[in-house]
Amino acid sequence: MSVQKEVKRITTNTLQEMKNRGEKISMLTAYDYSMAKIVDQAGIDVILVGDSASNVMAGHETTLPITLDQMIYHAQSVVRAAKRSLIVVDMPFGSYQGNSKEALNSAIRIMKETGGHAVKMEGGEEIKDSIQRILTAGIPVMGHLGLTPQSIYKFGTYQVRAKDQEEADRLIHDAKLLDECGCFAIVLEKIPANLAERVAKEVRVPVIGIGAGAAVDGQVLVLHDMLGITQEFSPRFLRRYMNAGEMMMEAVSHYVKDVKNVEFPNDSEQY
Ligand code: KIV
Numbered sequence: 001m002s003v004q005k006e007v008k009r010i011t012t013n014t015l016q017e018m019k020n021r022g023e024k025i026s027m028l029t030a031y032d033y034s035m036a037k038i039v040d041q042a043g044i045d046v047i048l049v050g051d052s053a054s055n056v057m058a059g060h061e062t063t064l065p066i067t068l069d070q071m072i073y074h075a076q077s078v079v080r081a082a083k084r085s086l087i088v089v090d091m092p093f094g095s096y097q098g099n100s101k102e103a104l105n106s107a108i109r110i111m112k113e114t115g116g117h118a119v120k121m122e123g124g125e126e127i128k129d130s131i132q133r134i135l136t137a138g139i140p141v142m143g144h145l146g147l148t149p150q151s152i153y154k155f156g157t158y159q160v161r162a163k164d165q166e167e168a169d170r171l172i173h174d175a176k177l178l179d180e181c182g183c184f185a186i187v188l189e190k191i192p193a194n195l196a197e198r199v200a201k202e203v204r205v206p207v208i209g210i211g212a213g214a215a216v217d218g219q220v221l222v223l224h225d226m227l228g229i230t231q232e233f234s235p236r237f238l239r240r241y242m243n244a245g246e247m248m249m250e251a252v253s254h255y256v257k258d259v260k261n262v263e264f265p266n267d268s269e270q271y
Contacts, residue, residue, distance in 0.1 A: 009083075010045050010084060012118065012140050014045075014086070015046070015185055015206050016206065018218075019205070019206040024218050025185075025206055025208060025218025026045045027044065027048055027208055027220035028048070029053075029056075029220070030078050030081075031050075031053040031056065031057050031078065032057075033078070033080055034081070035223060036078040037081040039085070039223065040081060040082040040083060043084075044085050046086045046208075046220075047082055048089075049074050049075040049078050049087065051090040051091075051092050053070070053071070053074050058070075063152075064150060064153075066092045067092060068091075068092055068106055068109060070092075071089060071090060071091075071092050071095075072113050072114055075089045075110065075114035075116045076115070078116075087115075088118045088120050089114060089116040089119055089120070090119070090120045091110065091119050091120065091121050097123075097130075099129075101133070103121075104133045107137070111139055117140065118184065119140075120144055120187065121141060121142075121143065122144040122145075122150045122151065123143075123145075124143070124170075124171075124174025125174055128181065131181050131183065132181055132182075141181075141183045141184065142183060142184060142185045143183040143186040143187065144186070145187070145188055146171065146212065158190070160190050162192065171199070172198065172202070175202070176202065176203060179204055183205060184205055186205060187209075187210065188207055189211060190210065190212070190235075190237070191211070196215065197213060200215060206218060208220050210237065211235060211236070221238065226241050227240075228241075229244050
């Protein structure tokens with residue numbers, strides 16, 4: 001009889017305990033079963049089913065086109081794979097900005113249909129009612145401030161946010177508001193490191209950065225960027241841990257050559 005080893009699931013409480021004892025939180029995106037299985041087994045704390053799937057999986061220029069149904073499909077695949085990580089699912093553009101009832105319905109669909117553990121929403125004061133209503137239903141919410149890609153047409157550029165005092169003050173205000181509302185963590189994207197450090201010190205909940213320096217409570221990257229599968233995206237904050245894009249290209253062209261030269265399959269690769 002084989003004995004299955006129990007894997008202890010990371011929860012929102014685990015993340016708070018990690019912040020309290022100064023242990024950094026690791027987070028990566030995943031959008032499908034096979035990748036999520038590898039990421040989970042490698043020991044990641046949080047898997048984000050990001051709406052960056054719109055770019056990475058579907059090839060759209062922005063995160064705006066991805067739908068709630070498509071996010072649910074990606075999240076279902078990730079949930080089937082991940083045994084240990086906390087799974088956070090992005091609420092896509094248009095699924096929560098309208099009104100708080102619509103936001104709650106979208107969040108409930110995500111939780112019911114995917115088995116994910118929490119949702120992530122971009123924005124502060126302007127979506128406070130929706131966040132509160134979702135939290136009241138018992139659904140954990142991760143906030144997201146700074147460069148919020150769903151607002152790219154308002155910003156007009158993907159450059160660093162909150163460099164001026166007015167925007168920095170607004171960001172600090174929003175971070176404190178998300179903390180007080182009961183969000184369990186906040187993502188800060190592409191803002192000055194000293195501002196992110198200040199936010200991480202001033203809010204109780206974990207702050208997870210992407211392009212927000214080292215003094216926050218954890219880091220998140222888009223999986224396909226850090227693996228080097230996406231080639232065209234090279235912001236300063238991105239560290240590529242391998243060049244999987246080149247390795248995959250080499251493997252595929254090797255296969256094409258073998259097929260053309262009838263070197264695949266060989267005698268031992270057939271029945
Ligand atoms: O969708 C996403 O991948 C994200 C991360 C960049 C934080 O929101």
